[in-house]
Amino acid sequence: MQERQYERRELSDLSYERRRQLEGYRKEAEGLEEIRILCPICQKTVDIVFSDARGHKRIKCSRCRKDFVITLPRFRIKRR
Ligand SMILES: [Zn+2]
Numbered sequence: 442m443q444e445r446q447y448e449r450r451e452l453s454d455l456s457y458e459r460r461r462q463l464e465g466y467r468k469e470a471e472g473l474e475e476i477r478i479l480c481p482i483c484q485k486t487v488d489i490v491f492s493d494a495r496g497h498k499r500i501k502c503s504r505c506r507k508d509f510v511i512t513l514p515r516f517r518i519k520r521r
Pocket residue numbers: 480481482483484485502503504505506
């Protein structure tokens with residue numbers, strides 16, 4: 442018996458409006474710096490946020506298998 446698979450969806454399955462919206466978000470982020478969120482224990486990159494990200498974030502390290510709550514520091518936003 443075949444293993445059950447998740448339904449694979451592609452970008453092209455999304456509505457035109459949704460794709461336009463995603464493209465808009467990508468363009469908005471173009472002038473921002475990317476900040477790597479590192480695991481506090483092993484320093485593995487667990488996520489990447491943009492420099493306008495604020496507040497608390499829950500992260501889970503796939504190497505340590507531990508989760509942490511961190512705060513995102515106030516980084517300088519690069520001017521476009
Ligand atoms: Zn880790």
